[in-house]
Amino acid sequence: MSSQFGDIFRISTFGESHGKSVGVVIDGCPPNIKIDWARVQHWLDRRRPGQSALTSTRQEADKVACYAGIEDGITLGTPIMLAVRNCDQRPSDYRNDILRPSHADYSYLAKYGLKPSSGGGRASARETVSRVAAAAIAERVIATIAPALEIIAWVDSVSDLQCNFTAEQRRKITPADIEANSIRCPDDSLAIEMQELITTAKDTGDTVGGCLAVSIRNCPAGLGEPVFDKLEAKLAHAMLSIPATKGFEIGSGFAGTKMSGSQHNDPYRSQNGKVITTSNNSGGVQGGISNGEEIFMRIACKPVSTVFKEQTTITTDRKPVKYTPKGRHDPCVLPRAVVVAEAMATLVIVDLLLQHKTRQLAN
């Protein structure tokens, strides 16, 4: 289904970027989970536009309201509905017949036979508000089932500026390290270079891309389903559903294709009775199922399509046209996309944790 995600903890999102509101219905959230609304709002604040000089100037407070499913901060087991009002929508910026390069104008038109005046609609990154709100609830469910599990994400590269953490350094990255700068890159000095690069791009009306890193720590072994719903398959699905993403790799990823099998293999050891591996080229999954090691993945994000330069394209009636965009856009989606990637990993994990309960009768 187009706007649903998850088999057990299933979310249904709604809302156009320039419509009345965006939000989510969560079906299948267990009862008796304590929700801290300040924490939920914190998730949304990290995603919202206007939080730094590098993000869109669209002014949205993104204050979340709950309309169902939670009473006195406790989940009831019934559907949870969370919504955020759009305050600063400007549909008139989009009311034209131009097929913007690398936007979804044409593919939506081909699919639906219409080009709504409300702008980007569901193709806008504004729909990710719903994902982040849902993840803020999912996080509390995970904390109840697997308290040690931790999901963090950061900006791993911007254009050709690339973090180079050793595995050991990577394991020590904290949420505070990531939030220490507006880029959300835990390498502080690289973050400064990234910021300059983005500012330069912005000043020339251009945009840049980069890669996200997501790390899932202390995930119980045994998560994920064989064959089609492998953990990495679900994660790839989740990450490639985020606007502007073009690639996904787990563990050794594309670089691992150049290794030999004897280099790549991760031998098992016993450490205080716990099974561990001495390397982690697998990225925490074998046969599609978690093995208890760090689950590590990287996601490629293309440069933002809205460049404030004149471009040549065509209109809906096939006429050539010169086009310079209006609208308010980020010169680089990475710093905000960090939060969305974290949200999607959270939604994958909560669903697999709940599904796993149906596989284990002894628990």
Place this chain on the structure above:
Amino acid sequence: MSSQFGDIFRISTFGESHGKSVGVVIDGCPPNIKIDWARVQHWLDRRRPGQSALTSTRQEADKVACYAGIEDGITLGTPIMLAVRNCDQRPSDYRNDILRPSHADYSYLAKYGLKPSSGGGRASARETVSRVAAAAIAERVIATIAPALEIIAWVDSVSDLQCNFTAEQRRKITPADIEANSIRCPDDSLAIEMQELITTAKDTGDTVGGCLAVSIRNCPAGLGEPVFDKLEAKLAHAMLSIPATKGFEIGSGFAGTKMSGSQHNDPYRSQNGKVITTSNNSGGVQGGISNGEEIFMRIACKPVSTVFKEQTTITTDRKPVKYTPKGRHDPCVLPRAVVVAEAMATLVIVDLLLQHKTRQLAN
């Protein structure tokens, strides 16, 4: 669900590598589709082991039989059941307590609490027989709905031997070019080098990885669903569900993260009334929906885990052990994985084509 794929054309696969048989039930295949059994068998023959010196010596004829849903070569609209007998299974090769490095022995044990004597079970690439059989049926459905649509796959790299086609060269690759050598690499001279590399690895008991390329041509614009079921998200899910895969990229992929937005954008033009783009960094999708251009993706496959060298690992009761595998394995999965990637792309497309019919009342 673990062993199901697709929303409309839904397949349920079954079968352990060293059990009685492997197969698939297809629910939701439209009626009145003509099936050519020689063509179905051809799909299976391209995937089966023992087809060249580079593949596993396991002897499986992989003769497919149909038990339901097709009569006189015509689909009935009822569930189709296809199965292949396992003939050369050797469960005794796997009846031990060793946790093989980078195999699924430990993660399956953690998940299910047992280590079946029948070997790799569902983690073996043998389960892909079911996918290929299902795709052979799906291909006929696609041919009915979108006759011009073509799906091809090939070996794009082995270790650091990488094809370097221009976009124009790539568009001209034919199935015959791919089948011209046992590597399934359409660059014939590179294929010879790849073959030598694999043979060398095999001779030393080692294995190699590489990348697959998949191209979907003449896909109608408008395919894919917004938000969670974007075309690239479904493709990534499908490809990362193939054993040994570690990465996925579409269009410009990871390389595109280093481009600027003004370089990356694909402007629209009108060509004989058809909307086209003058570049295709998007890889044929915008906003998760096909735009009519070539859908191009690459998939990273790790080197095979079964290396015929002594390795140090542990047993299920946490004791260190020296391990040299028995069993019959490919030194490189790429040539056979080509067929599975083609199958998975076929299964994604057939489902979206059928789903698309529910979105378009005028058609």
Place this chain on the structure above:
Amino acid sequence: MSSQFGDIFRISTFGESHGKSVGVVIDGCPPNIKIDWARVQHWLDRRRPGQSALTSTRQEADKVACYAGIEDGITLGTPIMLAVRNCDQRPSDYRNDILRPSHADYSYLAKYGLKPSSGGGRASARETVSRVAAAAIAERVIATIAPALEIIAWVDSVSDLQCNFTAEQRRKITPADIEANSIRCPDDSLAIEMQELITTAKDTGDTVGGCLAVSIRNCPAGLGEPVFDKLEAKLAHAMLSIPATKGFEIGSGFAGTKMSGSQHNDPYRSQNGKVITTSNNSGGVQGGISNGEEIFMRIACKPVSTVFKEQTTITTDRKPVKYTPKGRHDPCVLPRAVVVAEAMATLVIVDLLLQHKTRQLAN
């Protein structure tokens, strides 16, 4: 899933009876469907409380608002979100520890481990607002695909007052006949008796039950899926999901069990080239698939559980207690349940019509 219905036209409902609002997200509605908001509101007005002396005195205007998915009265193909504010909620009426006889207090407590102070929650008939709102959209989709198709429902019995229409009379019942009285019984003189019976029950603080009839006319032959998703199975599921329902029958139903096969069979005839049956004991379905005849079903509704008489029951801590309810309730749900049954039949049919498009490649 608990609060979702439909495979293609999938609705997700939310909202507690005494929470902030009730509503629905519709995923999978085709684009370019024209919505008449007055008609949508008309559906809700027919369901709302306070519409006659026989219904609950709870004052809810039930004004529907659309937050996403429709622009200028045209569906966009994106998720539609419709919600209704609760205005006259009184959670304090329910803030106690009494297990009300034949209410869901105990079974919800057993399931969720809590007894929310907001009252009936999802067990209240107030959740049916969401179903009716969704059906008002679905009706427009049906009108586009199968313009002649008509779905009507009425009160067929109240207690032992039972309509006795011939098949021919039944076929002539119009929506206007049903709306002619506040009982929604197309037999006007029987409606007067029903009204007296309900009034008498209400005056003594008691309640009554009865049966609904639903008729689907001009349904194309070929709707419904073999085996598990037979048309009658989907309809039974839909109808038994309505609060207070205890039975479902289609065609000859329970009475038909006393007929012989030779009496019961419906022979085929050709009428102007159209295949018809000369009797309709099958109720319009054979093998789970519509045959083009009237689809006729009856639904049993128990008497309302809230009787304004003292009853003996227990509290959550197992103490005996005398209990006389507060709250506002209908003495008989039938007149309002008519609209909900109509809504559920509409939601089943729209889903099967859309699903059917994936089965028929020629169309």
Place this chain on the structure above:
Amino acid sequence: MSSQFGDIFRISTFGESHGKSVGVVIDGCPPNIKIDWARVQHWLDRRRPGQSALTSTRQEADKVACYAGIEDGITLGTPIMLAVRNCDQRPSDYRNDILRPSHADYSYLAKYGLKPSSGGGRASARETVSRVAAAAIAERVIATIAPALEIIAWVDSVSDLQCNFTAEQRRKITPADIEANSIRCPDDSLAIEMQELITTAKDTGDTVGGCLAVSIRNCPAGLGEPVFDKLEAKLAHAMLSIPATKGFEIGSGFAGTKMSGSQHNDPYRSQNGKVITTSNNSGGVQGGISNGEEIFMRIACKPVSTVFKEQTTITTDRKPVKYTPKGRHDPCVLPRAVVVAEAMATLVIVDLLLQHKTRQLAN
């Protein structure tokens, strides 16, 4: 989906009545469940034709074979495939152009555009082999989660011969009581009358219908999902998917519509700390969720459509024709349908028990 049932314990069935085989793939069965093959075969033997003078003379041993998912009698957690060979198929009995009255010939033709020569196809009761085989596995899962839970079914009426058990008598019915006669009616003297009635019908080439009763005892409170997936809605769906069924009622059912609310209500009492009700008009469900009382339902089965008398109908090309059937059929489906109803109740309960585990984090 047409041939799938269940959300967690999901079965996919396949097989035409006169094709090669019928069977089922079970996805989502937990691992480490012990399967007793004699018990599985016992389920199938109770369903199979030819078991008494009252059933079809078709000779099918219905020996079940397992092709995947179970090793040494232990479920692996992977998909289970069970199949039964058709031995005595006679497609030639069905190779004609006659639209048999009250059979699915016409509705299938309308749906699929073809009339397969293999006969009833998926509309034949032979497909229920798959359901019964799946239920035999599901029963073992239930025994692991809820050992006291018991599901039994019996023939409650044949034509107008109706059992009249008090609630107390009903609770004491044992499987042995039911299997004591070939009718599967626990009232032995009534069973003799039923047998005579069926024999008489058979002798005149006619058929009879009747009602099944299903009782689920010791079901934990809290099972079922609010709103659309109420326990009674799932059961109704399951039962109405059985061939030849026309009605479903739970608890007081249709008779309850004539009671007043104060008569119908089931007050709560505490019995040794357990919450019970002093009557059970609700039939064990309130608000769609089990309350721990007996879940009692009745299912209406129409008389078999295949009467061995000449009937007038039409051919596929609309020509009138006299028709007397060939083929082998039961004069009354009730005794064998008992087993199918038991199977379907088992499949509903196993799925809800597994689903319930995802709702209860404390368990």
